[in-house]
Amino acid sequence: xxxxxxxxxxxxxxxxxxxxxxxxxxxxxxxxxxxxxxxxxxxxxxxxxxxxxxxxxxxxxxxxxxxxxxxxxxxxxxxxxxxxxxxxxxxxxxxxxxxxxxxxxxxxxxxxxxxxxxxxxxxxxxxxxxxxxxxxxxxxxxxxxxxxxxxxxxxxxxxxxxxxxxxxxxxxxxxxxxxxxxxxxxxxxxxxxxxxxxxxxxxxxxxxxxxxxxxxxxxxxxxxxxxxxxxxxxxxxxxxxxxxxxxxxxxxxxxxxxxxxxxxxxxxxxxxxxxxxxxxxxxxxxxxxxxxxxxxxxxxxxxxxxxxxxxxxxxxxxxxxxxxxxxxxxxxxxxxxxxxxxxxxxxxxxxxxxxxxxxxxxxxxxxxxxxxxxxxxxxxxxxxxxxxxxxxxxxxxxxxxxxxxxxxxxxxxxxxxxxxxxxxxxxxxxxxxxxxxxxxxxxxxxxxxxxxxxxxxxxxxxx
Numbered sequence: 001x002x003x004x005x006x007x008x009x010x011x012x013x014x015x016x017x018x019x020x021x022x023x024x025x026x027x028x029x030x031x032x033x034x035x036x037x038x039x040x041x042x043x044x045x046x047x048x049x050x051x052x053x054x055x056x057x058x059x060x061x062x063x064x065x066x067x068x069x070x071x072x073x074x075x076x077x078x079x080x081x082x083x084x085x086x087x088x089x090x091x092x093x094x095x096x097x098x099x100x101x102x103x104x105x106x107x108x109x110x111x112x113x114x115x116x117x118x119x120x121x122x123x124x125x126x127x128x129x130x131x132x133x134x135x136x137x138x139x140x141x142x143x144x145x146x147x148x149x150x151x152x153x154x155x156x157x158x159x160x161x162x163x164x165x166x167x168x169x170x171x172x173x174x175x176x177x178x179x180x181x182x183x184x185x186x187x188x189x190x191x192x193x194x195x196x197x198x199x200x201x202x203x204x205x206x207x208x209x210x211x212x213x214x215x216x217x218x219x220x221x222x223x224x225x226x227x228x229x230x231x232x233x234x235x236x237x238x239x240x241x242x243x244x245x246x247x248x249x250x251x252x253x254x255x256x257x258x259x260x261x262x263x264x265x266x267x268x269x270x271x272x273x274x275x276x277x278x279x280x281x282x283x284x285x286x287x288x289x290x291x292x293x294x295x296x297x298x299x300x301x302x303x304x305x306x307x308x309x310x311x312x313x314x315x316x317x318x319x320x321x322x323x324x325x326x327x328x329x330x331x332x333x334x335x336x337x338x339x340x341x342x343x344x345x346x347x348x349x350x351x352x353x354x355x356x357x358x359x360x361x362x363x364x365x366x367x368x369x370x371x372x373x374x375x376x377x378x379x380x381x382x383x384x385x386x387x388x389x390x391x392x393x394x395x396x397x398x399x400x401x402x403x404x405x406x407x408x409x410x411x412x413x414x415x416x417x418x419x420x421x422x423x424x425x426x427x428x429x430x431x432x433x434x435x436x437x438x439x440x441x442x443x444x445x446x447x448x449x450x451x452x453x454x455x456x457x458x459x460x461x462x463x
Contacts, residue, residue: 001021001022001023001097001098001150001151001152001153002150002151002152002153003016003017003098005022005148005149005150005151006147006148006149006150007019007020007119007121007125007146007147007148007150008146008147008148009035009125009128009129009144009146010128010144010145010146012128014121014125014128016098017094017095017098018091018094018095018122019094019121019122019124019125019128020086020094020119020120020121020122020125021094021095021097021098021119021120022097022117022118022119022120022150022152023097023101023117023118023120024116024117024118024152025152025154026116026117026151026152027117027150027151027152028084028116028117028119028148028149028150028151029148029149029150030057030083030084030146030147030148031147032145032146032147033055033056033057033083033084033145033146033147034055034056034057034142034143034145034146035056035057035059035129035130035142035143035144035145035146036048036052036053036056036057036058036059036140036141036142036143037058037059037060037130037137037138037139037140037141037142037143038053038058038059038060038078038079038082038085038139039060039061039078039139040060040061040062040063041060041061041062041063041065041071041074041075041077041078041087042063042064042065042074042077042078043063043078044077046139047078047139048078048079048139048140050080051081052140053078053079053080053081053082054080054081054082055081055082055083056079056082056083056142057082057083057084057085057086057119057129057146057148058078058079058082058084058085058086059085059086059087059088059121059126059129059130060075060078060079060085060086060087060088061087061088061134062075062087062088062089068193071087072118075087075118076118084116084117084119084148085118085119086118086119086120086121086129087118087119087120087121088121088122088123088126088134089120089121089122090122091122091123093120094120094121094122097120102157102160117150117152119148119150128144129143129144129146130142130143130144131143131144161187161286161287161293161294162286163283163284163285163286163294163297163298164186164283164284164286165281165282165283165284165298165303166266166281166282167179167279167280167281167282167304168266168269168270168275168276168279168280168282169275169279170275170276170277170278170279170280170442171274171275171276171277172277172278174277175277175278175447176277176278176279177279177305177308178278178279178308178309178310178447179278179279179280179281179304179308179309179310180276180278180279180280180281180309180310180311180313180438180441180442181280181281181282181283181309181311181312181313181394181399182262182265182266182280182281182282182283182312182313182315182434182438183262183282183283183284183285183295183312183313183314183315183390183391184255184258184259184261184262184284184285184314184315184316184390185255185258185259185284185285185286185287185288185289185294185295185316185389185390186255186259186284186285186286187251187286187287187288187289187290187294188249188250188251188254188255188256188289188417189249189251189289189413190249191247191248191249192246192247192248192249192415193247194247195245195246195247196245196246196247196415197243197244197245197246198244198245198246198415198416199232199235199236199239199242199243199244200228200232201246201414201415201416202410202411202414202416203228203231203232203235204220204228205410205411205414205416206324206410207220207224207227207228207231208220208224208228209410210326210335210409210410211326211328211408211409211410211412212408212409212410212411212412212413212414212417213412213413213414214383214408214412246415246416247415248415249413249414249415249417250417250418250419251417252319252417252418252419252421252422253317253318253319253320253406253409253411253412253417253421253422254316254317254412254413254417255288255315255316255317256319256419256422257315257317257318257319257320257422257427258314258315258316258317258318259284261315261318261427261428261430261431261434262282262284262315264428264431265282265431265434265435265438266280266282268431268432268435269435269438269439276438276439276442276443277442277443278310278441278442278443279442280438280442281304281309283295283298285298285390288316288389288390292388292389292390292392292393294390295390295391295392295393295394296393298393299393299394299396299397306397306399309394309399310399310400310441310447310448311352311355311399311400311401311402311441311448312391312394312395312399312400312401312402313401313402313404313434313437313438314389314390314391314394314401314402314403314404315403315404315405315430315434316389316390316403316405317405317406317407317408317412318404318405318406318427318430318431319406319422319423319424319426319427320338320406320407320409320411320421320422320423320426321338321339321342321343321344321406321407321409321423321426322338322339322340322342322423322426323337323338323339324338324409325337325338325406325407325408325409325410326408326409326410327342327344327373327406327407327408327409328344328375328376328383328385328407328408329375329383330375330378331375331378331380331381331382336373336375336376336407338406338407339371340426341369341370341371342370342371342373342406342407342426343370343371343372343373343404343405343406343430343433344372344373344374344375344376344377344403344404344405344406344407345359345372345373345374345377345402345403345404346374346376346377346385346386346391346402346403346405347377347386347391347392347395347401347402347403348377348401348402348403349452350377350386350395350401350452351395351398351399351400351401351450351452351454352400352448352449352450352451352452353449353451353452354400354448354449354451355400355401355402355441355448356402358437358440358441358448359402359437360372361440362433362436362437362440363433366433366436368429368432368433368436370429370430370433373407376407377463378463379463380463381463384461384462384463385403385463386403386461386463387461387462387463389403389405391403392461395455396455396456396457396458396459396461397454397457398450398454398455400448400450402437404430404433404434406426406430
């Protein structure tokens with residue numbers, strides 16, 4: 001919101017940022033509009049008569065909103081035809097409302113059209129506008145003439161998000177200009193404005209929504225609720241006084257696990273006395289959760305020649321996958337569970353049969369003892385995993401890829417995806433394995449052969 005914006009009551013300016021602010025993406029101008037009290041947002045029983053709000057600045061109380069969107073829509077509904085609506089809020093919220101908002105310009109988040117501005121005012125501003133205290137107001141009360149000139153500035157923010165890129169130079173001048181790419185994504189999904197109890201959420205999701213956000217909206221049966229309540233009661237007995245309100249999506253597995261594993265691999269390969277023949281390209285992609293934005297940008301604007309990248313190994317969620325976790329489902333819907341040696345592979349033969357064979361050979365020769373689950377790689381799988389992580393942005397340009405993951409779980413995209421639930425030994429084992437795969441590719445006497453059809457780099461992806 002432009003800080004030179006004004007809201008004036010009976011000729012006297014209200015203090016921007018302490019007495020008033022606004023939210024939206026458009027502009028708001030009016031002059032000498034009568035101020036009127038409209039009641040409590042959502043209280044339709046005591047709403048103003050039709051047409052009463054026309055041409056006026058209508059002030060409403062917030063009631064008990066369940067969300068910001070709900071508050072805005074219910075407030076607007078109280079004043080059809082109003083010149084503007086102002087919502088009474090605590091002074092602390094005024095400071096929040098004046099702060100800039102940011103969105104990723106990816107088409108999905110960009111406002112299609114400017115939204116009308118909604119004003120937010122403090123109790124002191126209400127008294128100046130209506131001449132009475134809040135307790136004295138009844139719907140239809142009129143007050144001072146008000147004028148406003150407010151506008152929102154929409155401008156690009158330089159470098160709002162970054163990929164992190166590093167190169168370990170190869171040791172063989174003949175092939176050091178070729179790269180084995182290893183990657184993960186370094187973003188997650190933010191925070192929740194309504195904190196919830198961590199332990200009850202985790203128990204509920206594990207029983208009712210074992211796929212986490214993949215099962216969003218699933219409702220508990222009576223039997224499941226009994227199981228949830230019993231499990232939560234047992235937890236509370238074993239951990240008295242440990243209730244934890246949680247609002248931050250830490251993303252320990254998605255994709256903290258992949259990000260730190262790429263870093264571990266980088267440190268390991270850099271410490272080797274004999275470096276790999278080909279160079280290793282490490283990329284921590286940003287914006288994966290917003291639609292593979294970082295990997296799309298990197299592959300469209302690579303920092304090395306795109307055709308010099310011989311393969312890309314992607315890790316997204318490699319820190320879980322034990323028998324407690326539902327790691328996904330087969331194409332026909334059969335539930336998948338992890339285990340001590342569990343690792344899902346996706347896409348490893350979709351462009352290069354050789355790459356898929358090499359991965360299995362490294363596991364066998366290196367005695368890693370991993371058990372590969374290819375269930376999520378099935379053509380036509382409804383979850384479309386091949387298209388949903390950063391490897392695909394490389395594959396669309398014909399670069400052979402392999403996606404390594406321990407699969408989903410009930411903490412997926414939940415507040416409960418935290419470090420204490422990571423199986424660090426299993427994660428380290430996968431890191432060692434992917435490192436060995438990268439070394440094998442880097443030291444080949446030829447580059448990995450692409451023997452399968454290459455997709456249209458600008459087409460849509462369907463597994």
